[in-house]
Amino acid sequence: MKNSDLAKTLIKQNEKLFLCPKCNKNIRVINGKSLVCKSKHCFDISKTGYINFLLNSVDTHYDKKLFESRNKVCKQGVFDQMITKITSLVDTYYLKDCKESSINILDVGCGEGSHLANTIEALKNKYTMNFRGLGIDIEKEAIKIASREYGDIIWCVADLAKIPFMSKQFDIVFNIFTPSNYSQFNRILKKDGILIKVIPNSNYLVELRNIFYDDTDKQKYSNEKVIKHFSDNLRIIEQDNILYTVELDRENLERIIQMTPLSWEVSSEKIQKALDMKIDSITIDLCFIVGTLR
Template sequence: MKKIERAARLIRQHSRMFMCPLCGAGMNMNESNSLICSNRHCFDLSKHGYIHLLSRTAKPTKYGKAVFEARQAMCRSGFFDEVIEQVRDIVRRETGDTRSAPVRILDVGCGEGSHLAGLVTSLGMTAEREVVGVGMDLSKDGIHLAAREYPGLIWCVADLAQSPFADKQFDVILNILSPSNYAEFTRMLRDDGILIKVVPGPGYLQELRALFYGQTDRQTYSNDHVVSHFRSHFHPVETLHIRCVKRLDQTSLTHLIHMTPLSWGTTEENLEKALHAGISHVTVDVAVMVGKKK
């Protein structure tokens, strides 16, 4: 019950940021812990502490509970620490002014929430302003896990194509290894806000890619088209590259293989081969792109 009350209180404090995904009207949370718009569309707060804001039934995807549990285990092992530390430093630098209003951060495609939770916790240790973290994902499994593990943030099951947030609500939008919708990013971001998009580099998980795909086109990866698309919609402020090697034991290797979409297009034989190949390290190679509205 305390988790629900905490989530309701947080959403009620920031209810003006929400917009009805069905009609676009403003929303408020009532005493029954439901977000209701002026046209009486109603979205209830789950007993698990998240709000379900899909206007339709989501199509099944491969991003299920097992994938998100594996990703959470990898995050807690420190696999993405360098990435989150870099994002933290960017956010701290770009939002470190004297305004008293909270810093609102939206993580689009947040999955099971570890990236956003780690960032908000790290920022909160030294922030002079309140930090409000909002995570949205199309997967109910991911948001359920996020709300269970990180109750101090706002979690929403929502579709990026019909984002349930009003215009110019966020100081920072995060898009970490996830699909983009630049029209929605532009609409939801404040005029002086920043978009931080993290994309794989050519060497990202190259050890797994070689095992799964051998000497095929999928063994190599280029992010040129993603970078070009980003720059065509947002003014690039800076691009930072992170490349490091992470040690793996058998447990973390298993989590990594179950976490990455790289494994979805390979055969069961290749999966078994990777699990027993004795891989002791893997490469993390990403580009962190920072952009502002044009």
């Protein structure tokens, strides 16, 4: 089945999950091509099968090249250990004793979609439950790639401040290297649902940070405030770290530079310096926080 047809089928099957971000009313699929709410706000399903729920256009630093590089970096396995860790957290803190036959997983700020798709793939290898994956991101270019690459997930362009889904529908929510909105997370999680947030630790991509931010206050990064904000809003049931290095050839180094917001506002001289230094491995230093409703 073509990705767009698969998406239309999935969207129809799950139409009860959707909420109109303009008026907060229910949405129904009409003629297999559009989602229309009771106030007649209409959101079309795109040619590749995603839905655009954005109410206003946004202007950010993120672009198509960044997401394409992120997609290639994921395919090279740079984040495989992160996926293994997320999968084991889902296993320990949700699925192990779970009696549900169907599990809704939402990735908020999913980017080009690889993390959600790879995690669901890993979960399907272990469990027989039906995993329903949904991903939202504010950037259309990211969601275009996600919908092209991973047809069995529902993809939406949407703002995490106005998540277009009904309340208390999600067993598991991911929030990976992405801003948070805890009032929305509190609204959409099921009573016993979990949120898994992944944030960089101070040595994440440290080889680049040292070159780009040499002798500035950005050379050192601390995630303390992010963790405090999480604990102010959800109950932390687990916090853990992983640290590993990945070997790189020049092509992958270029992609890592292209995929990371660390490169924004860095001079082309410094980018060239990083390339010339022939960095042959890069550090992935991550913190995982698992939370539940209070």
